[in-house]
Amino acid sequence: MTEQIQRGVEDRAPELVPLNAIFATDFVQILVPVTTASTMNEVAAAVAHHVEGKRVRALPFPKFVIHNGRHLPGEMTVAEAGIAPLDHIAVEYDLPEGQS
Template sequence: MSTPVDNEAQDRAPEVVPLNAIFWTDFVQILVPVTTADTMDQVAAAVASHSEGRRVRALPYPKVVIHDGRTLPGDMTVAEAGIAPLDHVTVDYLIPEEAS
């Protein structure tokens, strides 16, 4: 199911959206501030910066954001995804099947 795009939100200046986030197998959930204009690639990087190489082993694969069971495209913005303040997101690696 796709979330309707809020065109009015896209016309406004970016707003801060604090997210509850966890990186893959990390055991620490963190509060990460992002903006409505940030892409999922930027959100994934922001979340990963707190865990990857610290409590989670860094892997050479792209990262994806998962919100409400949906894996979101890297170029989708927070506003387009319909992510609200304090929503929970998970960041995981996109590991190709041949690498598993």
Template sequence: MTAAAEPQLVPLNAIFAEDFVQILVPVMSNNTVAELGEAIAHHVEGRRVPKRDLPKVVFHDGKRLDPSITVAEAGIGPLDHIRVEYSDDSREI
């Protein structure tokens, strides 16, 4: 049985919902995708984008990611681009 790799710092380029500013966000490789979405939202919600009471959806390479997997499991690497949107079943993301 192989030991799990040590968590690594992963700096990411990110854009949140309707924001016009791309930001650099540091996360750890063992953070979940849900935690990643919240980390990105923390820098934007209530500042440049109004906070909405909706779940967040994370996209990487055009694919919607499962919120329960880790950054490492999703194949997200340093300086990759991440997009976070609000999940609203009444519109297509």
């Protein structure tokens, strides 16, 4: 029992987290399934997969996730970010200075 109490959230099996997402300049919000163990880089790729090159022109730049106004680090997991099921996120291109 003590061992179970000492184990943290990171020891739990990944759980499904459906997210409402919008990608860059897209006009359609989509529902994207990720897990609590997914990193922000993986979340950004999952969202981009449904939109990039279809409704939004693909650009050769990295992508990042915004949740509640916070630019989240790429290696942060959904659980670490505190993102809950059906939360809204945005995925944007990390454009070099001076490009838009």
